[in-house]
Amino acid sequence: MNGDRIFLWLAQVFYATSCVVTLRRLRAAGAGPELQRANYAAMACGFAFHTVFLYLRGHALGRCPLTNLFETQAFITWAAVLFFLLIGPSYRVSFLGAFTAPLVLVICLAALLSPVDVAGSAPPNHSPWIEFHAAIAVLACGAFALAFVTGGMYLFQERQLKTRRLTSSFLLLPSIEQLDVIHFRLLIMGFGMLTVGMAGGIVSYHIVGHWTIPKIIWASSVWTLYGAVVAARGLWALRGRKVAVASMASFTVMLVGFWGVNLLQR
């Protein structure tokens, strides 16, 4: 089943191309719209190959390709690119791709280069509930990944404004207000999906009747963390900088915890 990995590698070529286009855009300093289109096209091509990989893997497994750490990371990054392709043009967030591509590239390359693509232990009683719960939780992670990206952009742009040291990217990046709003929307989307995914997990536990303690601890801490961030931003009017830091920290905790849980299970 490893022949399909070539497609994920191909996707990385396009994500890397997108990174190069971004560097050129900064260097040329012309803010050429054609470079922005080139960036978007590279991401779309990468996404296409990424999709082919997930399709082939899912087809071979006969189920949603979330059976091991490798597949899960491929799925999360796929979801992140999906959100980028949807949000980037509709909200006119320039330079979102410039920050998304490196993150996706790093996570995918880490997955491709580490020995985590081993046949996972499929649960004994297979249920569509498990797949639903896993898939929607992974989509939530994709939204959180993009929230991480917009949070990083916010911090970068805010720092320039606060310190009055403007780099050549200053005029290319969106306003902090726009970044703050999109960041919050992504958080709400991610949190909503995560909640649904957790509910699906509870249902599938009742059907399948088995669970792993570390995973439950991990999932509930991630849910609590993001719940707190959403509440702080939405209800207590926490300021943009702190929300961005909290969301980025939550994503990091989630990713590290995820690796930990999966390694523990092995």
Next chain:
Amino acid sequence: MNLIVIGLNHRSAPVEVRERLAFAKTALAEAHTRLLGANPVHEVVILSTCNRVEIYALADNIRDASCAVRQFLHDHHGLTERVDSHLYEHRDDSCIRHLLEVACGIDSMVLGETEIFGQVKDAYSLAQDAGTTGVVLNRVFQKVFSAAKHVRSTTAIARGSTSVGTVAVDLAEKIFGKLPKCTVMVIGTGEMSAATARALQSRGAGAILVCSRAQERGEALAVQLQGRAISYDQWPNEFPGVDIVISSTAAPHPIVTREKLGPLMKLRGRRPLFLIDIAVPRDVERSCEELENVYLYDIDDLQQIAEENRAAREREIANCQTLIDQHVRRLAEWLENNRAAVEDRYRQRVTGSPVADPAHPQIS
């Protein structure tokens, strides 16, 4: 058959000369037809802005045309003394290059400004309406427009603002995004603060409040800016609803202190505050910048950014020239290849011989 431009700009002539040679908008169409009718030129475009007057022409004999255009300038404006020492002249390739540099804003007083592009476009369409352009100037101007767009979008020649007012607008847009929802408060009635408020207004800023110790002047400025005047003691009350503050009072001590601002910021929720302090001595205590969501810029900060942007534009000139070279070469080649055909066409027009002669070369 040659292209020629004769003109003057802010570098070649002082304003006393430029103002005498400027064409009144209402007289431009007539000037086009007069110049074409009585002189040895085939095509004409006159560009007249506050910083330059230039006449682009196509002629058989370049010397005759040069004399005729110079004479026309003197006659049209009724000049008694010669201004030839202020006039420059470019021919063929160098004429095309000059037009392209003008359209890109490289020849402008504010390097890379974009207003000139629209002015060149207007001048061309006026000449077109007056019927004084032909196959050559049509081609040259249209190609120059697309070339100038190309140069501006692929280089940083027009990037970043170069004046205090527009730098402030750029910053405001990077904080708030769109400006219509923003309320601006002007404290003090200095010329610079009015200009900055106007710059914000021109990009769609919302309500404007003017607050001044001298109530009459405050009210006058409020009328000018179509805003609302408030009394000086009232500014802290209005503060929670304000997004951008432009301060330029003559007060010897800071009027916005950290002590005053801290509690006011709490009333604003998570909305950012942009403080533009253009007063000397400064109106806003520097330590206000330590407050969260406060973005403080004083006159030196804004001037420094404007200066950096100007320097960055200057560094882009070499890149622009490389692109301009390519575009000029292409246009010059076209002109060279079609010179015979164009000459033929204009000769026919003069002699009145039939056009449909297969022996005549075609203009590609």
